[in-house]
Every structure is written in structure tokens, then in C-alpha cells.
Amino acid sequence: MLSDVTDLLACPQCQARVELDEGAILCDIGHSFDVARQGYVSLMTGAGGKFDGDSTEMIAARADFLGSGRFDPLMDAVAGAVASGAEPDGDLRIMEIGAGTGHYLARVLDAVPSGRGIGLDVSKYAARRIARAHPRAGAVVADAWQHLPVRDHVLSHVLCVFAPRNADEAHRVLSQRGSLVVLTPTDRHLGELVELLGMVRVDDRKVERLGAAMSGRFERTAHVAAEYPMSLSHLDVTRLVGMGPSARHLTPDRVAASIAALPQQSPVTASVTVATYTRL
Numbered sequence: 001m002l003s004d005v006t007d008l009l010a011c012p013q014c015q016a017r018v019e020l021d022e023g024a025i026l027c028d029i030g031h032s033f034d035v036a037r038q039g040y041v042s043l044m045t046g047a048g049g050k051f052d053g054d055s056t057e058m059i060a061a062r063a064d065f066l067g068s069g070r071f072d073p074l075m076d077a078v079a080g081a082v083a084s085g086a087e088p089d090g091d092l093r094i095m096e097i098g099a100g101t102g103h104y105l106a107r108v109l110d111a112v113p114s115g116r117g118i119g120l121d122v123s124k125y126a127a128r129r130i131a132r133a134h135p136r137a138g139a140v141v142a143d144a145w146q147h148l149p150v151r152d153h154v155l156s157h158v159l160c161v162f163a164p165r166n167a168d169e170a171h172r173v174l175s176q177r178g179s180l181v182v183l184t185p186t187d188r189h190l191g192e193l194v195e196l197l198g199m200v201r202v203d204d205r206k207v208e209r210l211g212a213a214m215s216g217r218f219e220r221t222a223h224v225a226a227e228y229p230m231s232l233s234h235l236d237v238t239r240l241v242g243m244g245p246s247a248r249h250l251t252p253d254r255v256a257a258s259i260a261a262l263p264q265q266s267p268v269t270a271s272v273t274v275a276t277y278t279r280l
Ligand SMILES: C[S@@+](CC[C@H](N)C(=O)[O-])C[C@H]1O[C@@H](n2cnc3c(N)ncnc32)[C@H](O)[C@@H]1O
Pocket: 051, 052, 053, 054, 062, 097, 098, 099, 100, 101, 102, 103, 104, 120, 121, 122, 123, 126, 142, 143, 144, 145, 160, 161, 162, 163, 164
């Protein structure tokens, strides 16, 4: 719930500490942000960002796909990365940026019983799910590319799973020796479905830019690869397509025809790396 993480949040207007009071997040000088009926708070500033994030349909497809268990080994890899370096009863303060449905954050919080977590996403449809994802998770709408509504140096872990990585902000909000855990797909991830998913190769310059933003401020302290074959039904593939950006690019008829042409069970590879960067 939001009350579990309010002490970690900052006012997006003035960066002061905030409190949760009668259904609103408030700072000392009176900036106020209503908590939505569904339990999340939007701490966006200005006239809304450039990004709307995932639509309600994309989030629903993602929830169904993740609920099928096909990506459980990926969630376990992220949870393992957090749990392995942590004191079992330490006060873990975690934030997932671009948390989507909150499935990964929930798995992490299950693995660290003393932990609590902020699930941040620019999509309000995501935030609605995150608010229900775990009793120790609070849901916040904010743009990963802006100054995040989180106090300086208060977090033990920042997670980025198939989501935007803002190394500057991760550095600011993490405490010293805190961890940035990044899950990145390899070139083989869902490779069998490249055309259907309209996947774009990871931009090499983007990887370089992240490396440059990290250098001197983080050191890579752990690196785990997770790769395994999946056997996906037409329904699984339909959900996978629906949760990605290709849902915006292909006509529904084209998607349906391509899926109908697949075998009943398609072999598809899951392949990612989970890297832990320790803040210096
Ligand atoms: C590919 S999904 C990954 C979701 C989740 N981590 C998972 O793996 O299931 C990317 C998520 O990042 C969110 N997102 C995209 N741009 C964002 C931004 N600028 N700030 C915050 N979240 C953003 C989307 O709304 C979406 O929920």
C-alpha cells in the first residue's frame, strides 16, 4: 500500500518530504496529490509527459501472459538478484521503474519478507494493477525520464525490467552500496517471433550511452544469464503480441492470420541477462 512507502517519496513540485493524509499525498508547503480510488497516486509534474506508457489492453495482455507462468524463471532471476545480496531481515527499500503489472516487484517482495517497494510507471493502467500487486507495494505514476518523486539516497534497490533506465536518477535515489538490478533481453529473446512481434534490435548506441552514464558511479557486481525454451500456444502468442508495442503497428487481421499459421505449440526461446550494478 502507498502508506508502506510514503516516507520514501518526495514532492514532485518542491522535492520536500510528503505525508499521506485523508486520501492525498501532501508536502509541508501544501502541494497536494490525490490518491486515486484504485489506490495509486500520480506524482507527475507539468502538463503531462511525452509518454503515456502502456494502454489498458497492453497491460491486460501482459498480466495474462505473466500469469501463465512462462516468464517465472525471469521473475525468479530478478528476485534472486535482490535476495542474494541482501541481509535477510534488512530494511530493503525497492523501486521498480516501468513496473507494468507489478508481477516482478511482487515476486521480489515475496523473496524478501522485510522489503517494501514502490512500483513506478507512467501508465495509470499499470499503476492500477501495481496497487493490487502486493500488500507491501505502493503504486506511483511518474515519468522515468523526469526527476523522480523519490527522496535522495533512500533506496536499497532499483529494478529495471524491460523498461527505461535512467542511470542519473537511479544514482540519486540509491543509498551508497545500493543496487541497480537490470534485466535486459538478449538478441535470442523471443527470436522465433521477431516478425510477428515487430521487434527492433537493441540500439547499440543506447547500450553505450547507458555504459557511459554508469561509469565511475556504479560497478557491475553480479551477472546472471537466464535462457530456456518455451512451448507457446496460440493464446500465449496472442498475449505476447498484445503486450508489446507491435500491437500498435500491425493490423489485428494480420496478427490473427500470422498466429493461425503457427503450429499449435511453437518453440520460443526466452533469453535475458540480469545484471546487478552496485552504487559507488
Ligand atoms: C515492456 S513494459 C515492462 C513492464 C514490466 N517491467 C514487465 O517486465 O512486465 C515497459 C513498462 O514501462 C512503462 N514505461 C514506458 N515509458 C515509461 C516512462 N517514460 N516512465 C515510466 N514508465 C514507462 C510502460 O508503461 C510499461 O508498463
